[in-house]
Amino acid sequence: MTGARAARTTIALKLGMAVSGFIFLGFVLAHMYGNLKAFAGQEAFNEYAHHLRELGEPMLPHEGALWIIRLGLILSLVVHVACAVALWRRAARARTTRYVVKKNTGVTRASLMMRWGGVTIFVFLVWHLLNFTIGKVNPQGGATDDPYLLMVDTFEVWWMTVIYLVAMLALGAHLHHGIWSAAQTLGWTGTAAKRQRAKTFGFVVALIVSVGFSLVPLAVLAGIITK
Amino acid sequence: MNLTLKIWRQPDASSAGAMHTYELSDVSPDMSFLEMLDVLNEQLNEKGEEPIAFDSDCREGICGTCGLMINGDAHGPEVTTTCQLHMRSFKDGETITIEPWRSDAFPVVKDLIVDRSAFDRIIQQGGYISVNTGSAPEAHSVPVPRDDALRAFNVATCIGCGACVAACPNGSASLFMGAKITHLGELPQGQPERDTRVVNMVAQHDHEGFGGCTNIGACTAACPKEIPLDVISQLNKDLRTAIKHGH
Amino acid sequence: MSHDSHDMDMPDTVTSTEASASGSLDGDYDDAAGYYTPGAPLFDTKAPDVPIAERWQTRKFEARLVNPANRRKLSIIIVGTGLAGASAAATLGEAGYRVKSFCYQDSPRRAHSIAAQGGINAAKNYKEDGDSVHRLFYDTVKGGDYRSRESNVYRLAEVSTNIIDQCVAQGVPFAREYGGLLDNRSFGGVQVSRTFYARGQTGQQLLIGAYQALERQVAAGTVETFTRHEMLELITVDGKARGIVARDMVTGAIETHLADVVVLASGGYGNVFYLSTNAMGCNVTAAWRAHRKGAFMANPCYTQIHPTCIPVSGSHQSKLTLMSESLRNDGRIWVPKNQADCDKDPREIPEEDRDYYLERIYPSFGNLVPRDIASRAAKNVCDEGRGVGPEVDGVRRGVYLDFSAAIERLGKKGITEKYDNLFDMYERITGENPFEVPMRIYPAVHYVMGGLWVDYDLQSTIPGLFVTGEANFSDHGANRLGASALMQGLADGYFVLPHTIRDYLADGPFEEITEDHPAVVEARESVKSRIDHFLSVNGTRSVDSYHRELGNIMWEYCGMERTETGLKKAIDLIRSLKDDFYRNVKVLGSAETLNQSLEKAGRVADFFELGELMCIDALNRRESCGGHFRGESQTEDGEALRHDDEYAYVAAWEWAGEDSIPVLHKEDLVYTAIEMKQRSYK
Numbered sequence A: 001m002t003g004a005r006a007a008r009t010t011i012a013l014k015l016g017m018a019v020s021g022f023i024f025l026g027f028v029l030a031h032m033y034g035n036l037k038a039f040a041g042q043e044a045f046n047e048y049a050h051h052l053r054e055l056g057e058p059m060l061p062h063e064g065a066l067w068i069i070r071l072g073l074i075l076s077l078v079v080h081v082a083c084a085v086a087l088w089r090r091a092a093r094a095r096t097t098r099y100v101v102k103k104n105t106g107v108t109r110a111s112l113m114m115r116w117g118g119v120t121i122f123v124f125l126v127w128h129l130l131n132f133t134i135g136k137v138n139p140q141g142g143a144t145d146d147p148y149l150l151m152v153d154t155f156e157v158w159w160m161t162v163i164y165l166v167a168m169l170a171l172g173a174h175l176h177h178g179i180w181s182a183a184q185t186l187g188w189t190g191t192a193a194k195r196q197r198a199k200t201f202g203f204v205v206a207l208i209v210s211v212g213f214s215l216v217p218l219a220v221l222a223g224i225i226t227k
Numbered sequence B: 001m002n003l004t005l006k007i008w009r010q011p012d013a014s015s016a017g018a019m020h021t022y023e024l025s026d027v028s029p030d031m032s033f034l035e036m037l038d039v040l041n042e043q044l045n046e047k048g049e050e051p052i053a054f055d056s057d058c059r060e061g062i063c064g065t066c067g068l069m070i071n072g073d074a075h076g077p078e079v080t081t082t083c084q085l086h087m088r089s090f091k092d093g094e095t096i097t098i099e100p101w102r103s104d105a106f107p108v109v110k111d112l113i114v115d116r117s118a119f120d121r122i123i124q125q126g127g128y129i130s131v132n133t134g135s136a137p138e139a140h141s142v143p144v145p146r147d148d149a150l151r152a153f154n155v156a157t158c159i160g161c162g163a164c165v166a167a168c169p170n171g172s173a174s175l176f177m178g179a180k181i182t183h184l185g186e187l188p189q190g191q192p193e194r195d196t197r198v199v200n201m202v203a204q205h206d207h208e209g210f211g212g213c214t215n216i217g218a219c220t221a222a223c224p225k226e227i228p229l230d231v232i233s234q235l236n237k238d239l240r241t242a243i244k245h246g247h
Numbered sequence C: 001m002s003h004d005s006h007d008m009d010m011p012d013t014v015t016s017t018e019a020s021a022s023g024s025l026d027g028d029y030d031d032a033a034g035y036y037t038p039g040a041p042l043f044d045t046k047a048p049d050v051p052i053a054e055r056w057q058t059r060k061f062e063a064r065l066v067n068p069a070n071r072r073k074l075s076i077i078i079v080g081t082g083l084a085g086a087s088a089a090a091t092l093g094e095a096g097y098r099v100k101s102f103c104y105q106d107s108p109r110r111a112h113s114i115a116a117q118g119g120i121n122a123a124k125n126y127k128e129d130g131d132s133v134h135r136l137f138y139d140t141v142k143g144g145d146y147r148s149r150e151s152n153v154y155r156l157a158e159v160s161t162n163i164i165d166q167c168v169a170q171g172v173p174f175a176r177e178y179g180g181l182l183d184n185r186s187f188g189g190v191q192v193s194r195t196f197y198a199r200g201q202t203g204q205q206l207l208i209g210a211y212q213a214l215e216r217q218v219a220a221g222t223v224e225t226f227t228r229h230e231m232l233e234l235i236t237v238d239g240k241a242r243g244i245v246a247r248d249m250v251t252g253a254i255e256t257h258l259a260d261v262v263v264l265a266s267g268g269y270g271n272v273f274y275l276s277t278n279a280m281g282c283n284v285t286a287a288w289r290a291h292r293k294g295a296f297m298a299n300p301c302y303t304q305i306h307p308t309c310i311p312v313s314g315s316h317q318s319k320l321t322l323m324s325e326s327l328r329n330d331g332r333i334w335v336p337k338n339q340a341d342c343d344k345d346p347r348e349i350p351e352e353d354r355d356y357y358l359e360r361i362y363p364s365f366g367n368l369v370p371r372d373i374a375s376r377a378a379k380n381v382c383d384e385g386r387g388v389g390p391e392v393d394g395v396r397r398g399v400y401l402d403f404s405a406a407i408e409r410l411g412k413k414g415i416t417e418k419y420d421n422l423f424d425m426y427e428r429i430t431g432e433n434p435f436e437v438p439m440r441i442y443p444a445v446h447y448v449m450g451g452l453w454v455d456y457d458l459q460s461t462i463p464g465l466f467v468t469g470e471a472n473f474s475d476h477g478a479n480r481l482g483a484s485a486l487m488q489g490l491a492d493g494y495f496v497l498p499h500t501i502r503d504y505l506a507d508g509p510f511e512e513i514t515e516d517h518p519a520v521v522e523a524r525e526s527v528k529s530r531i532d533h534f535l536s537v538n539g540t541r542s543v544d545s546y547h548r549e550l551g552n553i554m555w556e557y558c559g560m561e562r563t564e565t566g567l568k569k570a571i572d573l574i575r576s577l578k579d580d581f582y583r584n585v586k587v588l589g590s591a592e593t594l595n596q597s598l599e600k601a602g603r604v605a606d607f608f609e610l611g612e613l614m615c616i617d618a619l620n621r622r623e624s625c626g627g628h629f630r631g632e633s634q635t636e637d638g639e640a641l642r643h644d645d646e647y648a649y650v651a652a653w654e655w656a657g658e659d660s661i662p663v664l665h666k667e668d669l670v671y672t673a674i675e676m677k678q679r680s681y682k
């Protein structure tokens, strides 16, 4: 069957990564918007967190929409990581004898960091979920049922903020290459001008995301956002 | 100028290889890189040591036979083929590391020579327009917009040297394949087989053991013919379209 | 004028006068007496005896057909994957024959046809400028200085139009006009625009088209490719070609490949000169081995020398690069008047100390004199010691091609638009910026018109051995017009051979031959013993050093100008160098692996024998025609002088054995559709 043939190619894997990556991107942007609510104060922030759970009601049960989103994200994560691993393994097999000297002329650092950067994000993700969603660990031992307080307590600890910032740096780098790469994978960059536009767009979005996410923890550390 | 050369030597495909160091003096900056190796080979022959095997034929940058990894850059520091690289691009006293293309789809044959027949097999899977000799319609029966013809030409200049694969951290041949897909896909004559062409060529590419592309761009930077990354976008798009059409 | 037409010929500075002007020998010369034995005259018996315009149609009709069901049982070996070989392999594969295709490169796509730059001619008359099959025919015969066979040339012109259709359908991206139709340019000194081109890479695009058609047949199972395989011997059984012995250049295995018919499309032998614009691997071995088995070699001395190549930069030089001749449209050629100025910065040599020698000697045409005149003039000034550029082996071989006047006139931008990539290429190779320092150029061997003799069917004197492309002699006479070699290669492979070969194959099925047939064993053993010999000599000199020395001899005495004394001297030098080679060459490594010195040794050994024959052929032909200039046959002002009464024949040489002199067979050239005229550049 030819249908399976096209879908089994490395390009199909890449298409999977691009689509799942864009789903992530959508989530990340929404998430960042939510985080920035912290600047509007405890009430607005918690209202937003609460609202997320009520989304779609009464058509959907409580937390229904949230779970749909979560399932979508989990599925995307599985696809994204599975494809990434498959491509990684193929690449490793494609060159089993390494060069003694190898330069990467004309290549961005971000593009070379996708895999380890991805792993970094993944590890952070686990930590992050433990911290805020599943485990709800408050490093200062304070409240865990109030999202705003949990957040402020967390980022008041300097090394928590550092972990977070490093992760955002990794995310930024990942998106810097990832966004343009996804556009290329989807075949949207058929001319030099379009390619340049996609690259610029990727860079700008990556910057917005990493700065956007970093503002809140930095503001907490700087005492701008307080309990 | 005087040079220290570190060169990969490997007696044949099944034996292990290693880097060897040679000193070469009185190199003229006007020599081409391969002429420099010719001179080294003359000296080795004189000493009773077997000359270093490396590939070249036209020595004017068009046949795609030559190709060496020079100090970590495919075809060396300039945007050109190895045969068109000249010693004036190097400094007196420099150490130059010379390795064969490294790709498991391009096994080493001997010393610096690799087997690139995987490229031919990719072409066999659809890198053509099926038209038997004598069955072609009058050339002017199908006008081709000038810009399309120009784009087709620009990417058809690929010389099949394999530098893109050699440079790619993933060992992917997507630039080579994309160039062919774009060349034929840009022309009206190439339309009937467009879907099957891309599916079969990509399947063969994967089957040969080339890696998948992650759009790093090392290929285009190494390509002596400056084939742009657009062709990979085109390749991806054509494959996506083929999936949509149920292939 | 387009700037990227590297192979641009000069505008035709040739006018014609009546044949009576052609010189006549005032004595009976036989310069080559003692170097050859006269043989029986030779005839082409295949061209039907009908008016020229009907010959090909008639022949196609008369050539017998092979039942499609039987084709699968018939096998064809094709040596060469250039335009001539790849196109034939693809077409015969499509027809259903079993084809084996050989090349010495690692992929069929790398054959030297890939390097052709300028374009391909075809009598499409798309410009409605008076072109026609007859005009293309006429131009080609005239360009060949009336030394080609008219039937073949007419057919070439006739099928030229089909080539363009075929290539366009394959996706060859020819240059197009805004309306989407194909663009043409004027080329090769003709007054019509009939040259199709793909920027400066026409050969590449045409070859890739043929290569793709070939690979398609590989996938279809009709063609099997043998890359990195070098043909080292022809197998003949009962006088017929039945196969080849080839060496797998990777494993060293000596393989026997048997078939019903063998096609040689192995390209030209310009590398006998060591330095040429040919690829490193171009060789005469395939053709020469066939010659030794009975195929006649025709007009081997006809060599085309291109005046505008980048000069040699040192003794390390391995090949030469062609620059478009169109550069002569804007550049002025000069050398210093005084030898003392030769190593000075050219910009510091004042105007009055420069010798614009072409403008001086040929005031009416100046820098635009035809190729051979420009080439010879450059050699002469360098021989006088007034050459420029680096001294190689004690002589400076280069002349200035100065654009300063043109830069002043057109501006740097104008020049860039016109010649952009040429200026870049020149700078990349020489490291000098031609906008600041005048370019240096020197002539180089570019193409050989000579080759194996073939009849109208492209069959050699060995039945079952066909020869196509540059490897045969048939279409270009004593000089090839620009953009006509590509046309010939594809005409032969796509449209001629597939028709003529079937007439031979219709005799099949042929007697079954096995690998232990005595003739096969003998061929294989001779290859092995040759290889063993090269590896066992263990002398002191590398193969390349012999090749370089042979090249020097050929260039010096059998190059742009040939004389009786020079040629005789060359023959002696070649013979003793060849002797020394067999006794003193040093080839290291083993026969069982890839061994480039060993490959070269076999090729150079054959070049010695070819070189000698070229000199004998040149010695015999005491006339100047096309690319062959005999010092003894020129007008008072150095113009080539042809002798139609004596030499209007094809010189076809037969190998008479290792210790014998060759036999000369003459095929008289008869023109029925065209009148012989003497060229004059005045």
Ligand SMILES: Cc1cc2nc3c(=O)[nH]c(=O)nc-3n(C[C@H](O)[C@H](O)[C@H](O)COP(=O)(O)OP(=O)(O)OC[C@H]3O[C@@H](n4cnc5c(N)ncnc54)[C@H](O)[C@@H]3O)c2cc1C
Binding pocket: C007, C079, C080, C081, C082, C083, C084, C085, C102, C103, C104, C105, C108, C110, C111, C112, C113, C114, C115, C116, C117, C118, C119, C120, C202, C203, C229, C230, C231, C232, C265, C266, C267, C268, C277, C278, C279, C282, C283, C285, C286, C322, C446, C447, C468, C469, C470, C471, C482, C483, C484, C485, C486, C487, C489
């Ligand atoms: C720099 C340059 C520019 C040119 N520009 C033009 C131009 O603009 N227009 C034009 O019409 N012509 C041009 N020519 C001439 C033209 O390119 C050639 O004459 C023509 O391409 C020859 O084609 P071919 O198929 O006969 O041989 P080639 O293309 O030379 O192919 C020879 C084939 O034979 C194989 N072979 C040879 N020996 C052996 C062996 N012993 N065993 C196995 N395989 C063997 C090789 O592997 C190769 O596949 C140019 C030539 C040069 C050098």
Ligand code: HEM
Binding pocket: A014, A015, A017, A018, A019, A020, A021, A022, A024, A025, A028, A080, A081, A084, A085, A114, A115, A117, A118, A119, A121, A122, A125, A174, A175, A177, A178, A179, A181, A182, A183, A185, A186, B214, B215
């Ligand atoms: C919020 C999280 C993430 C986002 C927004 C994201 C986004 C993207 C995007 C848009 C791409 C480009 C896809 C393409 O080129 O077609 C990509 C590629 C990639 N991602 Fe992620 N990703 C995320 C998390 C991860 C994780 C957790 C991993 C780890 C295992 C990972 C590993 C990779 C790899 C290896 C690539 C391949 C590089 C490439 O294709 O260019 N990503 N990502």
Ligand code: SF4
Binding pocket: B157, B158, B159, B160, B161, B162, B163, B164, B165, B175, B176, B179, B219, B222, B223, B224, B225, B226, B227
């Ligand atoms: S795309 Fe460029 S680097 Fe790759 S094979 Fe073609 S010419 Fe070489």
Ligand code: FES
Binding pocket: B055, B056, B057, B058, B059, B060, B061, B062, B063, B064, B065, B066, B067, B081, B082, B083, B084
């Ligand atoms: S040898 Fe032909 S491209 Fe370098």
